[in-house]
Amino acid sequence: MGPRVKRTKKQPISISSSAIRPSPTVSHKLTQAKIATFHNLLKKRATLKRQLDSSPSATASEAVSSSLQEVELEIAELGGLDGYQKASTLGQAKERGGDSSKVLVDWIKTRGYGKGDIRSVTYPSNDLLILTPQSLLEIGALRPDNYSFHKWIHNTPIDLHSQHPNILEQDFFDRPLPASEYEAFDIVSCSLVLNFVDEPLRRGEMLYAMRRQLKQKDSSLLFLVLPLPCLRNSRYLTIPAFVQLMKVVGFDLVQERYKANGKVGYWLWRWAESVGDASPWRKKAVMLDGPKKNNFAVVLPQ
Numbered sequence: 665m666g667p668r669v670k671r672t673k674k675q676p677i678s679i680s681s682s683a684i685r686p687s688p689t690v691s692h693k694l695t696q697a698k699i700a701t702f703h704n705l706l707k708k709r710a711t712l713k714r715q716l717d718s719s720p721s722a723t724a725s726e727a728v729s730s731s732l733q734e735v736e737l738e739i740a741e742l743g744g745l746d747g748y749q750k751a752s753t754l755g756q757a758k759e760r761g762g763d764s765s766k767v768l769v770d771w772i773k774t775r776g777y778g779k780g781d782i783r784s785v786t787y788p789s790n791d792l793l794i795l796t797p798q799s800l801l802e803i804g805a806l807r808p809d810n811y812s813f814h815k816w817i818h819n820t821p822i823d824l825h826s827q828h829p830n831i832l833e834q835d836f837f838d839r840p841l842p843a844s845e846y847e848a849f850d851i852v853s854c855s856l857v858l859n860f861v862d863e864p865l866r867r868g869e870m871l872y873a874m875r876r877q878l879k880q881k882d883s884s885l886l887f888l889v890l891p892l893p894c895l896r897n898s899r900y901l902t903i904p905a906f907v908q909l910m911k912v913v914g915f916d917l918v919q920e921r922y923k924a925n926g927k928v929g930y931w932l933w934r935w936a937e938s939v940g941d942a943s944p945w946r947k948k949a950v951m952l953d954g955p956k957k958n959n960f961a962v963v964l965p966q
């Protein structure tokens with residue numbers, strides 16, 4: 665018998681989604697610490713940029729510029745957006761409770777969304793037979809396959825920094841508005857992205873822009889996931905206040921889920937025809953103050 669030839673498994677040409685999944689063996693605490701440090705640095709950067717814009721003198725702006733450079737360096741040392749995304753992907757690992765798409769899919773299934781109308785398509789599985797295709801825009805997608813198991817969901821995943829060829833690299837703020845109802849989406853998912861946007865006014869603009877990406881009908885849905893402290897422990901917002909703000913933007917609350925001491929909250933909103941008077945939300949107003957409160961806020965544009 666000749667020498668045994670060691671066979672190596674052929675790698676697919678395209679990058680598989682597992683290739684971008686880092687090993688979940690890194691300690692959970694380390695991952696969370698990295699994500700938290702990154703968020704703090706982003707906040708610092710936003711504050712410094714604001715200060716730079718309103719610096720009263722050249723000396724003051726020089727000092728701010730140098731602090732800004734230090735923050736940029738720290739962000740780079742953490743691996744930049746790429747490092748942050750890899751840590752966030754770890755947070756999504758099945759071993760750690762999985763990603764939020766499961767909550768969205770359960771919700772829309774139990775609410776009967778998409779069941780049995782003439783757009784139903786025939787798939788081999790009975791489960792899929794009754795479900796109408798739903799177009800989904802997933803903003804801030806770390807993986808391309810969060811919805812691939814559900815053939816009735818036609819997902820368009822986008823991200824500022826794409827981790828996979830099937831994720832469109834796009835800043836949501838630069839995304840063109842749909843030219844027709846046909847191009848608009850049935851569902852927009854914004855999971856842990858609104859809190860990533862570092863200016864309260866930009867967050868307000870993002871909420872309006874997400875509404876404009878949806879089909880103008882009351883079955884259109886927005887799925888929003890936020891770190892719970894953004895609404896439970898903010899100086900400027902509470903959950904009931906946020907529900908009012910969303911009503912002004914043109915969204916009615918359908919469903920929500922969070923645990924008393926949970927880390928994240930999930931909200932499902934329905935597109936509403938009427939929008940409200942945004943004037944009370946044009947600037948931040950303290951609602952509940954205290955030393956341990958955070959500064960998460962949403963301001964609505966003119």
Ligand SMILES: C[S@@+](CC[C@H](N)C(=O)[O-])C[C@H]1O[C@@H](n2cnc3c(N)ncnc32)[C@H](O)[C@@H]1O
Pocket residue numbers: 745749752756763764803804805806822823824825834835836837854855856857860861889
């Ligand atoms: C914390 S991760 C959340 C990922 C995932 N959706 C989840 O729930 O775990 C935030 C992601 O949003 C992306 N992101 C932030 N702002 C964005 C924007 N303006 N347009 C597109 N993606 C954005 C970031 O690049 C990052 O990958």
